[in-house]
Amino acid sequence: MWKLKQLVAGDEEREESFLEDESDGICSLSYTQRMYAFAACLLAGLVCMFLSIIVFVRPIKFAILFTFGNLLAVGSTAFVIGPAQQINMMFDSARIYATTVYLVCVLIALICALLVSLKS
DSSP, X not given: OHHHHHHHHTOHHHHHHHHXXXXXXXXXXXXXXXXXXXXXXXXXXXXXXXXXXXXXXSHHHHHHHHHHXXXXXXXXXXXXXXHHHHHHHHTSTTTHHHHHHHHHHHHHHHHHHHXXXXXX
8 A cells, every 4th residue: 555655645766666566467557547447447336336226126136236336346446456465455354354244245135136036
């Protein structure tokens, strides 16, 4: 996280190593492209969550939209800090319980949506 603070503070020299450290050779997005991807993913997640409120009376659509919106919103930060760092931070000893509860809720919502769709 301090790398991001250094980058925001305007340390030009630090920006290059920030992008080199996080890219791992797989992702060659520039800082600007990562910010656009972050914003687009977060916005798409928020739109999905808003649409889920509108279709609240239809449980299948609600569960799918809300779950997908949450995953998009949480996953959007992977563009900023990288997916490996995101997973490491999620499974940190201080956050493991919150991550476990979140993932269990996501799975329960999807299973309930599947069961309701099979029933009808």
